[in-house]
Amino acid sequence: MGGKMISKNKLKELAAYRQQKRCDEEGLFVVEGPKMAAEALASGVAIRTVCAVAEWLSAHAGGMAADVVCEVSPAELERLSNFKTPNQVWMLVERSEVSVESGRLVLALDRIQDPGNMGTIMRTADWFGVRHIVCSADTVSCFNPKVVQASMGAVFRTRVDYVDLPQWLAACGMPVYGASLHGRPLGEVPAPGDNAVLLIGNESRGISPEAMTAVTHPILIPNRGGTAESLNASVAAGILLNYFIG
Amino acid sequence: MGGKMISKNKLKELAAYRQQKRCDEEGLFVVEGPKMAAEALASGVAIRTVCAVAEWLSAHAGGMAADVVCEVSPAELERLSNFKTPNQVWMLVERSEVSVESGRLVLALDRIQDPGNMGTIMRTADWFGVRHIVCSADTVSCFNPKVVQASMGAVFRTRVDYVDLPQWLAACGMPVYGASLHGRPLGEVPAPGDNAVLLIGNESRGISPEAMTAVTHPILIPNRGGTAESLNASVAAGILLNYFIG
Numbered sequence: 469m470g471g472k473m474i475s476k477n478k479l480k481e482l483a484a485y486r487q488q489k490r491c492d493e494e495g496l497f498v499v500e501g502p503k504m505a506a507e508a509l510a511s512g513v514a515i516r517t518v519c520a521v522a523e524w525l526s527a528h529a530g531g532m533a534a535d536v537v538c539e540v541s542p543a544e545l546e547r548l549s550n551f552k553t554p555n556q557v558w559m560l561v562e563r564s565e566v567s568v569e570s571g572r573l574v575l576a577l578d579r580i581q582d583p584g585n586m587g588t589i590m591r592t593a594d595w596f597g598v599r600h601i602v603c604s605a606d607t608v609s610c611f612n613p614k615v616v617q618a619s620m621g622a623v624f625r626t627r628v629d630y631v632d633l634p635q636w637l638a639a640c641g642m643p644v645y646g647a648s649l650h651g652r653p654l655g656e657v658p659a660p661g662d663n664a665v666l667l668i669g670n671e672s673r674g675i676s677p678e679a680m681t682a683v684t685h686p687i688l689i690p691n692r693g694g695t696a697e698s699l700n701a702s703v704a705a706g707i708l709l710n711y712f713i714g
Numbered sequence: 715m716g717g718k719m720i721s722k723n724k725l726k727e728l729a730a731y732r733q734q735k736r737c738d739e740e741g742l743f744v745v746e747g748p749k750m751a752a753e754a755l756a757s758g759v760a761i762r763t764v765c766a767v768a769e770w771l772s773a774h775a776g777g778m779a780a781d782v783v784c785e786v787s788p789a790e791l792e793r794l795s796n797f798k799t800p801n802q803v804w805m806l807v808e809r810s811e812v813s814v815e816s817g818r819l820v821l822a823l824d825r826i827q828d829p830g831n832m833g834t835i836m837r838t839a840d841w842f843g844v845r846h847i848v849c850s851a852d853t854v855s856c857f858n859p860k861v862v863q864a865s866m867g868a869v870f871r872t873r874v875d876y877v878d879l880p881q882w883l884a885a886c887g888m889p890v891y892g893a894s895l896h897g898r899p900l901g902e903v904p905a906p907g908d909n910a911v912l913l914i915g916n917e918s919r920g921i922s923p924e925a926m927t928a929v930t931h932p933i934l935i936p937n938r939g940g941t942a943e944s945l946n947a948s949v950a951a952g953i954l955l956n957y958f959i960g
Contacts, residue, residue: 584830588946597939625941654960692959693843695871700834703952706945707960710953713938714900 474519474538482517483547485560488612495563497611497623501555507621513561519548520557528557550613563611566627568600572662573713574642577603578633578679579670580701586610587618588702589668594622596709601626602665604633604679637682640665644683645712646675647704651686659712660685666708671701720765720784728763729793731806734858741809743857743869747801753867759807765794766803774803796859809857812873814846818908819959820888823849824879824925825916826947832856833864834948835914840868842955847872848911850879850925883928886911890929891958892921893950897932905958906931912954917947 474482484490491497496516499508502524508515509528518532519540529537545554575598580586586608593601601610608615610628619626637644643660646667667683669675675683689699689707699707720728730736737743742762745754748770754761755774764778765786775783791800821844826832832854839847847856854861856874865872883890889906892913913929915921921929935945935953945953 588949591942592945592949594939594942595935595937595945599939620942620944622942625939654956689841689956690960691841693840693845693871696837696841696868697866699838699841699952700948702946703834703838703949706949707952707956710900710935711956714936714953 472534472538474540474544478538479540479544479547482519482560486548486550488609491611492609496560497563497616498550498613499559499561499616500549500551500557500613501617502557504617504621505557505559507624508559508561511621511624513564513624515559515561517560518557519545519559521545524556551617566599566625568627572600573598573660574640574665575601575705575709576633576637576644576665576667577601577607578667578675579604579673580607580668582671582701583608583612583614584618585671585700585702586612587615587620587622589705590615590619590622590626590628592702592706592709594619594625596713598709598713599626601628602633602636603628603630604676605630634676634678634682637665637667637679643685645685645687645708646680646683647708648675648680648683648686648688651688653688653690654708654711655690657685657687661713664712666712668701668705668708672698718780718784720786720790724784725786725790725793728765728806732794732796734855737857738855742806743809743862744796744859745805745807745862746795746797746803746859747863748803750863750867751803751805753870754805754807757867757870759810759870761805761807763806764803765791765805767791770802797863812845812871814873818846819844820886820911821847821951821955822879822883822890822911822913823847823853824913824921825850825919826853826914828917828947829854829858829860830864831917831946831948832858833861833866833868835951836861836865836868836872836874838948838952838955840865840871842959844955844959845872847874848879848882849874849876850922851876880922880924880928883911883913883925889931891931891933891954892926892929893954894921894926894929894932894934897934899934899936900954900957901936903931903933907959910958912958914947914951914954918944
């Protein structure tokens with residue numbers, strides 16, 4: 469089963485969602501490719517529009533409302549896509565608030581900039597069952613198309629809040645573990661279990677001085693080699709999450 | 715101090731090194747940007763050619779032989795660069811074999827495909843002092859420009875061998891720890907310390923059946939969330955390296 473071929477006007481209207489601002493204003497985000505489309509369908513998120521090539525539609529559009537689905541050519545898909553290599557399907561879906569249990573480990577992110585890192589951190593948190601991420605206001609949006617892609621579906625299962633981070637940390641009432649060059653080596657720090665905050669800093673500048681004042685437990689992943697300057701932020705997040713709740 | 719402006723012929727000749735094959739044949743690789751150029755200079759690697767904009771040259775080319783250095787315009791740098799956004803300096807350097815101590819932990823990579831993952835794994839290994847990486851023949855080249863960049867200098871400090879991996883693992887005479895869905899949870903496995911091999915598999919297919927036969931200690935990073943399908947390969951490598959030698 470195919471869909472109705474898309475009109476020129478509709479294509480133009482939807483191509484406007486390549487602007488992140490447009491998505492933000494309307495509380496929507498874009499999901500691309502068969503893998504992430506399957507995650508979206510499985511998550512039960514409200515789907516506003518699906519544009520896909522005939523091949524994808526014939527396999528997946530069976531149960532969808534006809535007015536939601538458009539068939540596009542590969543060239544039309546390219547006009548919608550945020551990627552150099554569009555991949556069969558493009559979806560516009562509604563953002564929804566994921567509810568989280570209180571008293572569980574919260575991941576806090578201070579000024580993470582790279583979309584690949586942000587998505588990988590969300591994917592890693594999802595692996596460890598961490599569903600609540602609190603970010604400084606200038607952290608990259610979790611609805612950035614590259615973040616959505618790298619999250620491998622975590623975006624549908626994670627609550628991500630953007631806040632005044634130093635203020636939030638100071639008021640959260642939980643111990644805050646943050647990576648610092650002056651911290652205690654990881655092996656010497658007992659894992660806090662749940663009811664704690666793990667704070668990860670910017671890729672090149674680390675945790676900001678303002679956020680650092682709220683850190684109650686500075687910790688350090690020892691630099692055994694002595695030559696590398698730093699770890700990638702998503703690798704550091706993975707090591708710390710595994711240490712704390714692996 | 716600036717350099718001699720590059721000739722059209724020289725530019726054409728050097729632009730040919732955008733082909734990885736050309737670099738492979740001549741035992742060279744390309745290093746780009748001020749950060750990696752500084753790592754190259756500090757490493758003592760043999761530098762064949764430096765092409766840079768006047769600004770970089772005036773600050774860094776003081777001690778370099780005149781016949782090695784060319785000044786280029788931003789447009790000329792763009793013709794040489796492997797990146798969308800070239801960054802001040804392009805260098806052609808010689809590959810050299812890094813010597814490694816025996817009896818130390820060796821990292822083995824089975825079919826890692828993504829250059830960003832490969833570079834990040836090299837960077838993480840460098841952080842933990844792991845200087846020897848053994849790869850299946852179809853793992854991405856450590857001299858791929860994106861790998862070099864993501865390695866953050868580790869490429870100058872790491873010995874990377876490309877081998878028949880199942881054969882190498884079977885003959886290495888060390889215990890081989892490999893991530894497997896049927897492995898023992900990480901927390902239950904005593905860290906082997908040195909004199910062991912840690913094997914990381916392909917991003918989507920994991921460790922190949924052929925390499926898996928050489929794994930003596932299958933291990934598992936527990937999936938506490940129960941929803942994510944997998945971890946990013948470089949995050950998994952970081953967690954395992956930290957567990958084993960952190």
